[in-house]
Amino acid sequence: MGTGSTLPPIVRLACLEELLGHARANSLWPLTFGLACCAIEMMSAAGPRFDLDRFGAGVFRATPRQADVMIVAGTVTTKMAPTVVRLYNQMPAPKWVIAMGNCAISGGPFSLDFNYSVIEGVASLVPVDVMVPGCPPRPEALIEAFLKLEEKLTGKRRFPEAPRVPLEK
């Protein structure tokens, strides 16, 4: 279950949990929540070249009532923060949050001394499941975030890991 479910489920369907996990992982419907520059890379990820739809995640819902995962793509400001929390609360459980981009992780380039307007990281507002670094992260990075989220739901990774390139000593 994602971190979004605050109550433990009342009914446990032991053998169906795994099936439900796979079903949820293969049809994560994101909420269109583009705030700033990362939104464009999110749109590119949904576009024809990177195509989130082949993972079942291409159906972006405008209303939180129908969404599973909230991709916080962009900078969250103090004025926007109550809206982020309200949208998160409006999403029905099970729900997950992907913090996309440096601004959503930690305020990014805007975490400065005189910061009067930017929330330094959306994790202080909502529980975050996956963080995608980058400014903006490439669409492939967002796809990797979905793969990580699926791994969190099912326990298994969809694609084999790319072989790690050994560091030159």
Next chain:
Amino acid sequence: MSSRLQRALEQAGLEYRPESPRIGLHCSLLLEPEQLRPLALALAREGFFIETVTAVDRIGEGLMEGIYLFNHYDGDMRLLARLPVSRTRPVLPSIGRIFPGAVWHERESAEMFGITYDGCPDSRNLLLPEDADFHPLRKDFTGV
């Protein structure tokens, strides 16, 4: 210098002060607050458009300099009007009823610098939260 700008300045009773186009301006004026509205009216009649209304915080001299930038769609007529006022309680005249687009510029400038625009049709905060009581672009602001 173009005839439109000349006519507008004559109507407003102001003298043309040329500026080098190399820095992007064709005319630069230093005004008293009561000279602004006649100038804005004359410019509006000649078809000038409002580029921006903003301010510069000259904390060293104790002044808040209101900046008004106008331009014309025919080109080659960018005009900057400077209105220095006291920094402790800056009050500038509003041109929001002459140039409707200036209202938003004035709202932003008011919340960022703490300037009161006398006669502005709308004085709510524009970019900052509704209950914000700080003025970020002032030089003595270092954070909330």
Next chain:
Amino acid sequence: MSAPLTYSLESTDNGNFLLNLGPQHPGTHGVLRVVLQMDGEYILRADPVLGYGHRMQEKIAENMTYLQALPYVCRMDYLGAMSYSLAWVLAVERLCSFEVPERAVHVRVIACELNRIASHLLWWGAYLLDLGAFTPFLQAFADRERILDLLESITGSRLTYCYFRFGGLGADVDETFLARVAEFVTGFRSRLPRYHDLVTGNVIFQRRSRDVGVILPFEAAGYGITGPCLRGSGLAYDVRKKEPYSGYDRFEFTVPVAQEGDCLARYNVRMAELEESLTIIEQAVATMPEGPYRARVPRVIRPPEGEVIMAVETPRGELVIHIVSDGSTRPWRVKFRVPSFANLSIFARLARGQLLADALAILGSLDMVIPEVDR
């Protein structure tokens, strides 16, 4: 966290109600909130509420050196990042009187025009998404990816480029890049009729854009409208022609203008601008000079005391950067006059009396980027 906005317009009896458009809405192109007073489907009054994307850009520019502020400038209008960073480097070069080599001038023009095409393509896809069509978005993004590949090969990033430096470019371009650009121009020119076949003559699109959201020429000046929104109403003001910068006076191109002032006119202007951008790119590639790509400038930029104003034509309109320098390494005051700010200020006037669906079409046709408006 700030207190939620409490809102009260005039009394909402007579069956009128307040409807909140945004700040999370697929049709607002960012975090824009518009409070609408509705009478059924008709809008009685629209009141945009800004600031949901306010990222302190002007305060940041005043507290960083000129080079440190460059990445922030790109992130204001991320779709037209090349034009913005060009405006910043040109403003500093103007302030410090740096000369830029000819090769850099040509590459800057190519990069900005490619960026303009990419921005218009995204606008096209998003505008039609707002109107309810999904296929154009996929077409536009396919072509946009080709441009992004080109720009990535010289800058290293897909979206927020930091390619220009004071005095020239960050890195040189080679023959492969120029050949690929020329190939892209011919390819895109042959694909452009497909865009028109798909959308421009479509009866639903025509009915939704014709005579909707008319900006009259005499009121444009009062709001400071610039860019395609202005040229759709018959006024041919383009900074590239009126105050040529970075070599634009060497290239032959026309400024497309439409007369009707409605959404369809603005659409036609932007589609025509795609062709003009291709023409400019072709000329810049064909006449590319050899030479250095960057002039030698001081490592620490310490401009003389004074002011400078730089205007450029971004895909959205006229951007004016006003820098006040006190002779130190950091600017004293930076003002970004962004085109979307002025273009959005007329929305309240345009939306009055319209159907809600038409108001969204108008919002799309104004082509705004909200983080640019909020800075």
